[in-house]
Amino acid sequence: MLIVTLVTLLAACSQGPRGTYSDSAQLLRYTFEADGKASVSLLGQVQQARYVREGDTVTVHVPGSEGEPVAFTVNEDGSLQGPMGVRLEQMKP
Template structure:
């Protein structure tokens, strides 16, 4: 019975870990050495969006290769980004964002 409980607890931990977004770090556009836009993803479903000198915190959800960004200030409105690979995201208007940290 103890072995069953141990296996069950490990299985639950793996399932919970798999439910995370799996997306963390900062992704930024590089326009001749100048980061025009950057997005810092946190494991808690929040992302800090910086565009030129403006910064805002948004919510995000990952669904496969899609990342859906939304703001509590604009219910029902969202922006979808696409994960190209583990180091690259296709952002709004086709902007390519590369992982920086």
């Protein structure tokens, strides 16, 4: 019983973000799916991506991009803190 509980808790903790997150100006949007897929939209240009969550870090990899993966820290309120002061909050449906 203890093992089942621990496995369930670990699975819940490792889940990545779900839904669409945006900056305050809504110019940058990240949409996260349950299967590790994501889409990144900047000024109307959309790119498909993949993400992984390890602890309180979500790392987004955009295939074919020349840049490094983008790492976000998951804040206590569920928002994502990224590079250069970018803060993404989950959009309401």
